[in-house]
Amino acid sequence: MHLSRIPAGMRYYVGAEARLRRKVEDTAMSVFNRWSYEEIATPAVDYYAPFEQGMGVAEAQRSFRFTDQDGCMLTLRPDVTSSVARAAATLLSDVPRPLRLSYVASVFKQQCQTSAEWRRENTQLGCELIGDGADAADLEILLVAVEILQQLGLRNSFCITLNHIEIFNGLAEQFSLDSTAREDVRRLIDSRAIPELKHFSNNGLSSTFAELVHLRGKRDVLHDAQRLVSNSRSEAALSELAELWEALERKGLADSFEIDLGDLSRLDYYTALSFKVFVNGAGTRVGGGGRYDRLISSFGRSEPAVGFVLSLDALTDVLANTGNQLISFKQ
Amino acid sequence: MITIAISKGRIQDDALALLARAGVRFNDSSLGSRCLTATDETGEYRAIFVKPADVPVYVEHGIADCGITGRDILIESQADLLLPLDLDIARCRLVVAGTSPNAIKGRGMLRVATKYPLLTAEYFGSRGTPVEIIRLSGSVELAPSLGLCDAIVDLVETGRTLRDNGLSIIEVITESTARFVVNRASYQLKAESITRLLNALEQIVNGVPA
Numbered sequence: 446m447h448l449s450r451i452p453a454g455m456r457y458y459v460g461a462e463a464r465l466r467r468k469v470e471d472t473a474m475s476v477f478n479r480w481s482y483e484e485i486a487t488p489a490v491d492y493y494a495p496f497e498q499g500m501g502v503a504e505a506q507r508s509f510r511f512t513d514q515d516g517c518m519l520t521l522r523p524d525v526t527s528s529v530a531r532a533a534a535t536l537l538s539d540v541p542r543p544l545r546l547s548y549v550a551s552v553f554k555q556q557c558q559t560s561a562e563w564r565r566e567n568t569q570l571g572c573e574l575i576g577d578g579a580d581a582a583d584l585e586i587l588l589v590a591v592e593i594l595q596q597l598g599l600r601n602s603f604c605i606t607l608n609h610i611e612i613f614n615g616l617a618e619q620f621s622l623d624s625t626a627r628e629d630v631r632r633l634i635d636s637r638a639i640p641e642l643k644h645f646s647n648n649g650l651s652s653t654f655a656e657l658v659h660l661r662g663k664r665d666v667l668h669d670a671q672r673l674v675s676n677s678r679s680e681a682a683l684s685e686l687a688e689l690w691e692a693l694e695r696k697g698l699a700d701s702f703e704i705d706l707g708d709l710s711r712l713d714y715y716t717a718l719s720f721k722v723f724v725n726g727a728g729t730r731v732g733g734g735g736r737y738d739r740l741i742s743s744f745g746r747s748e749p750a751v752g753f754v755l756s757l758d759a760l761t762d763v764l765a766n767t768g769n770q771l772i773s774f775k776q
Numbered sequence: 777m778i779t780i781a782i783s784k785g786r787i788q789d790d791a792l793a794l795l796a797r798a799g800v801r802f803n804d805s806s807l808g809s810r811c812l813t814a815t816d817e818t819g820e821y822r823a824i825f826v827k828p829a830d831v832p833v834y835v836e837h838g839i840a841d842c843g844i845t846g847r848d849i850l851i852e853s854q855a856d857l858l859l860p861l862d863l864d865i866a867r868c869r870l871v872v873a874g875t876s877p878n879a880i881k882g883r884g885m886l887r888v889a890t891k892y893p894l895l896t897a898e899y900f901g902s903r904g905t906p907v908e909i910i911r912l913s914g915s916v917e918l919a920p921s922l923g924l925c926d927a928i929v930d931l932v933e934t935g936r937t938l939r940d941n942g943l944s945i946i947e948v949i950t951e952s953t954a955r956f957v958v959n960r961a962s963y964q965l966k967a968e969s970i971t972r973l974l975n976a977l978e979q980i981v982n983g984v985p986a
Contacts, residue, residue: 558854558856559854559855559856560833560837560855561833561836561837561855561856562856604965606964636856636857636858637859637958638860639860639861640861640862658860661967662967703964703967705964721964723961723964724965725965727838727961728837728838728961728962729836729837729838730960730961
């Protein structure tokens with residue numbers, strides 16, 4: 446093999462691009478710092494098992510895996526959140542709550558799912574707010590994300606979509622879906638595959654889930670959704686989402702947010718709020734996050750948590766490609 | 777501006793007719809040339825014409841906001857796209873075909889030639905049949921009679937090519953029609969324009985608004 450070759454999905458950053466990337470990183474880290482998020486660095490090489498528990502088998506299996514001297518399976522960190530959750534439950538268990546932690550760290554995957562996500566090394570800018578289950582914590586996380594995007598000069602060119610996983614969970618329970626059917630329906634809704642949803646099963650179920658796909662937009666969506674659901678789990682989730690929306694409206698941020706009840710892409714640890722970040726000029730999402738109230742308990746301590754990540758590489762690409770953004774780049 | 781990636785060939789004419797009925801008209805002079813892009817009369821939409829298998833690539837990367845291509849192509853590509861609408865054009869079937877119905881009955885290694893290796897592996901894998909997949913890029917119907925394989929997995933519209941090459945359908949895997957696909961980011965960032973186009977197309981296809 447030629448020594449000059451570089452593995453698929455890996456790259457260098459040099460010169461202006463490296464400086465821009467550093468600037469994006471510094472901007473994010475200083476916002477985290479202003480919101481009192483303490484930096485944490487997690488091991489790059491770790492046991493595989495906690496990630497499978499945290500991210501779910503399908504995601505975790507795409508990571509680089511190898512064995513330790515004793516035969517235990519190791520992985521090149523595919524996710525930071527799972528590792529932070531373990532530290533919260535163990536190393537940091539006696540630190541007063543809420544815990545605010547932030548990081549900039551590379552995550553790796555051996556196998557990309559599709560050609561558009563070609564990077565196999567991805568640097569995440571992220572933060573986690575642990576031990577606070579209040580609605581205010583969800584709002585805080587969103588405000589931190591917004592502040593970073595605004596500081597990067599992306600004020601009018603991003604959109605954050607919001608969903609609450611329990612709306613779907615409640616409906617799945619209402620229609621008594623077993624785990625296979627639940628996963629099939631989740632996948633169809635997430636790819637907005639209305640034709641397949643309509644043919645899925647009995648009429649009530651199909652039309653309800655097909656309708657869910659159409660529920661996106663601003664506040665009105667939540668009213669329409671109320672007519673669709675008739676179970677307490679979904680109703681509770683809708684009212685939580687409504688409160689969050691009102692809080693965002695009071696902050697004057699409604700223009701930057703959308704509710705999208707069809708967004709159900711996989712990351713097994715989210716239990717309530719989940720959100721995605723899109724930026725003009727990037728063909729795929731540049732970040733996302735949500736609430737994961739059960740993840741930390743798998744490491745032996747039961748407590749709520751919420752967090753998000755932004756892709757440093759994707760943000761750098763967008764800013765590099767739309768050079769004029771740099772003029773309004775603060776700091 | 778909204779960029780629409782349109783599958784060249786079999787689907788193209790029907791897709792353009794459907795778009796025209798939805799109010800997106802590309803004039804004949806721009807379509808007649810060898811140029812692979814065209815802008816519609818309003819200047820709001822741009823069409824790009826690419827090979828069927830490249831439609832999901834352009835849309836997933838967000839170079840095109842949306843696209844029109846066959847369901848067969850989408851299953852094979854495994855691209856992460858939104859699939860909100862069946863356009864109900866270019867209907868055909870994905871089938872297993874061979875010189876006789878017994879061609880796939882053996883318990884040894886089945887050799888199958890196809891343009892759809894992933895789909896073929898999934899189909900025979902789900903029933904536990906060991907299969908050797910031979911990837912071809914065209915004229916797949918030729919392969920069984922020449923002894924390259926026991927059977928083929930291919931797209932069939934009328935079945936005439938199969939018959940002319942001494943093959944018959946053994947099993948139908950699934951139906952395929954042209955689908956309207958949307959990039960995940962465009963679906964959010966250009967929500968208004970995309971929804972308008974989607975609703976206009978849906979009204980024509982289903983006769984009801986979305």
